[in-house]
Amino acid sequence: MRNAVHSTFAAKIAAHTPLSDAESAALGALVTRIQIVPAGDTVAAAGEPLDVATIVLEGIVARSKLLPDGRRQILSFLLPGDLVDAFASVLRRRDDNLEAITAAKVAVVPQTRVAAVAAEFPRLHEAFLREAFIETSIAREWVLNVGQRTADESLAHLLCELSWRMETLGLARGGVVPFPFKQQQLADALGLSTIHLNRVLRNLRGSGLIHLEARALTVLDAEALRRMAHFNPEYLHLSREAA
Amino acid sequence: MRNAVHSTFAAKIAAHTPLSDAESAALGALVTRIQIVPAGDTVAAAGEPLDVATIVLEGIVARSKLLPDGRRQILSFLLPGDLVDAFASVLRRRDDNLEAITAAKVAVVPQTRVAAVAAEFPRLHEAFLREAFIETSIAREWVLNVGQRTADESLAHLLCELSWRMETLGLARGGVVPFPFKQQQLADALGLSTIHLNRVLRNLRGSGLIHLEARALTVLDAEALRRMAHFNPEYLHLSREAA
DNA sequence: CGGTTATTTGACCGACTTCAACTGCAGTGG
DNA sequence: CCACTGCAGTTGAAGTCGGTCAAATAACCG
Numbered sequence: 412m413r414n415a416v417h418s419t420f421a422a423k424i425a426a427h428t429p430l431s432d433a434e435s436a437a438l439g440a441l442v443t444r445i446q447i448v449p450a451g452d453t454v455a456a457a458g459e460p461l462d463v464a465t466i467v468l469e470g471i472v473a474r475s476k477l478l479p480d481g482r483r484q485i486l487s488f489l490l491p492g493d494l495v496d497a498f499a500s501v502l503r504r505r506d507d508n509l510e511a512i513t514a515a516k517v518a519v520v521p522q523t524r525v526a527a528v529a530a531e532f533p534r535l536h537e538a539f540l541r542e543a544f545i546e547t548s549i550a551r552e553w554v555l556n557v558g559q560r561t562a563d564e565s566l567a568h569l570l571c572e573l574s575w576r577m578e579t580l581g582l583a584r585g586g587v588v589p590f591p592f593k594q595q596q597l598a599d600a601l602g603l604s605t606i607h608l609n610r611v612l613r614n615l616r617g618s619g620l621i622h623l624e625a626r627a628l629t630v631l632d633a634e635a636l637r638r639m640a641h642f643n644p645e646y647l648h649l650s651r652e653a654a
Numbered sequence: 655m656r657n658a659v660h661s662t663f664a665a666k667i668a669a670h671t672p673l674s675d676a677e678s679a680a681l682g683a684l685v686t687r688i689q690i691v692p693a694g695d696t697v698a699a700a701g702e703p704l705d706v707a708t709i710v711l712e713g714i715v716a717r718s719k720l721l722p723d724g725r726r727q728i729l730s731f732l733l734p735g736d737l738v739d740a741f742a743s744v745l746r747r748r749d750d751n752l753e754a755i756t757a758a759k760v761a762v763v764p765q766t767r768v769a770a771v772a773a774e775f776p777r778l779h780e781a782f783l784r785e786a787f788i789e790t791s792i793a794r795e796w797v798l799n800v801g802q803r804t805a806d807e808s809l810a811h812l813l814c815e816l817s818w819r820m821e822t823l824g825l826a827r828g829g830v831v832p833f834p835f836k837q838q839q840l841a842d843a844l845g846l847s848t849i850h851l852n853r854v855l856r857n858l859r860g861s862g863l864i865h866l867e868a869r870a871l872t873v874l875d876a877e878a879l880r881r882m883a884h885f886n887p888e889y890l891h892l893s894r895e896a897a
Numbered sequence: 898c899g900g901t902t903a904t905t906t907g908a909c910c911g912a913c914t915t916c917a918a919c920t921g922c923a924g925t926g927g
Numbered sequence: 928c929c930a931c932t933g934c935a936g937t938t939g940a941a942g943t944c945g946g947t948c949a950a951a952t953a954a955c956c957g
Contacts, residue, residue: 474794476797478798478802478803478884479884480884482802484798484801484802486797486798498783498787499787501780501783501787502784502788502791502891506794506795506886506888507794540741540744541744541745543787543790544741544742544744544745544786545745547786547789547790547793548749550793550794550797551717551719551749551793553797554719554727554796554797554800557797557800557801557845558727558800558844558845559721559726559727559845601801602800602801641721641722641723643749645749646749
């Protein structure tokens with residue numbers, strides 16, 4: 412058992428990087444400007460300066476890009492504990508959006524403070540970089556997902572990713588994963604139409620691999636689901652207490 | 655006019671970050687272990703440790719991921735001057751491949767040396783991070799590309815990206831862009847079959863927007879090509895001498 | 898020149914989209 | 928209590944974009 416950590420954020424960092432008291436305190440001190448965001452609202456929009464990083468404290472946030480005619484692609488789902496855009500001020504302006512999938516609680520952290528903490532604590536610098544590179548790794552897997560996998564594989568893969576991450580965070584109780592997504596959002600994440608997503612989802616349910624209702628996902632046969640998705644959790648670069 | 659820089663690599667960094675003599679020298683000193691890689695060969699494979707960064711000196715390299723059954727997705731094209739995987743040692747092992755599209759000359763740089771240079775020269779640290787985040791930004795645009803754009807738009811977008819980057823590097827002479835790609839590789843970058851890619855390419859040629867032969871691409875109507883691709887070069891985060 | 902690999906074309910098929918309508922449900926207000 | 932509204936999800940029918948199979952050129956290379 413580790414030191415008790417109160418925030419999901421610090422816990423996530425601590426899972427890879429044992430934290431001294433000073434480091435824990437520095438992390439805690441980053442979380443000051445807290446915002447409550449209603450579901451559907453935009454946390455940050457393309458064109459804005461990248462002068463703040465964002466920590467998701469509660470709820471789910473999506474990173475997305477839009478085409479001028481309204482087509483939307485979701486680029487990743489950000490779960491509690493995720494730190495995004497740290498160090499990104501080396502690029503001038505953001506070219507994507509952060510939008511709340513559920514009602515969410517986020518911390519907005521000026522890049523100067525991220526940099527200051529990173530400068531003082533080299534291991535936290537490394538941990539922040541880790542976070543950023545993991546999100547990159549996930550983005551790459553998503554290119555593979557929308558580019559090569561069939562709709563069924565693709566959906567199965569997304570469900571594997573989400574349940575794996577939720578379980579690692581300890582957010583899944585007894586094999587039941589919180590699943591607040593609208594089908595439109597899943598479709599936008601996979602590059603499918605809502606209607607087709609609905610059908611693919613029905614097939615998955617029908618095949619007995621998952622159970623999905625009341626905003627909760629139960630993976631009934633994780634092994635089979637992973638096999639059909641060609642899911643290999645390596646790309647998440649998450650270590651787990653118990654494999 | 656800037657100080658003369660001899661490598662494409664240093665020139666690329668210098669385009670954003672004016673370099674002192676000491677910084678230029680430090681960059682030059684990174685380029686020691688040079689490898690010549692024949693077209694088609696693997697520079698680095700999934701599963702290998704991420705203990706080296708790679709600088710592309712000449713030629714074109716692709717980052718790719720494979721599915722167990724052989725389906726391949728190309729995640730980005732790396733052009734001369736590109737530095738990849740710097741700082742990536744915060745993740746243990748790579749989960750993607752680097753493969754030479756053309757015969758290529760690359761420099762293999764131990765992460766320890768990257769870190770040492772970054773520690774000594776904060777502006778280079780920033781520049782290396784910039785490189786990494788730009789590649790991430792490109793990966794995100796590619797998710798949008800394969801997920802939302804139609805095949806025609808998608809191909810047009812890739813051509814816009816490549817010609818824009820080549821021009822910025824000064825590798826395009828008189829509107830003619832070097833274009834050594836096989837159709838199979840373009841197809842794998844866009845998530846299309848070779849056959850369909852061939853047809854989409856024929857349409858593009860037929861519409862008079864581009865001319866493509868003898869491994870050289872001429873963009874005949876850049877404005878129209880960008881419009882059909884919904885191409886906005888912001889995501890490349892490249893500044894240019896002359897717009 | 899022969900042998901291999903890349904590109905091109907044709908015919909057919911299937912995955913996915915689009916359009917349209919219907920169901921179920923939660924909230925609201927009469 | 929029950930209409931009324933709005934939104935998420937579901938289903939059907941028809942069309943299209945892009946894939947697969949097969950084969951014919953065309954380019955490349957030793």
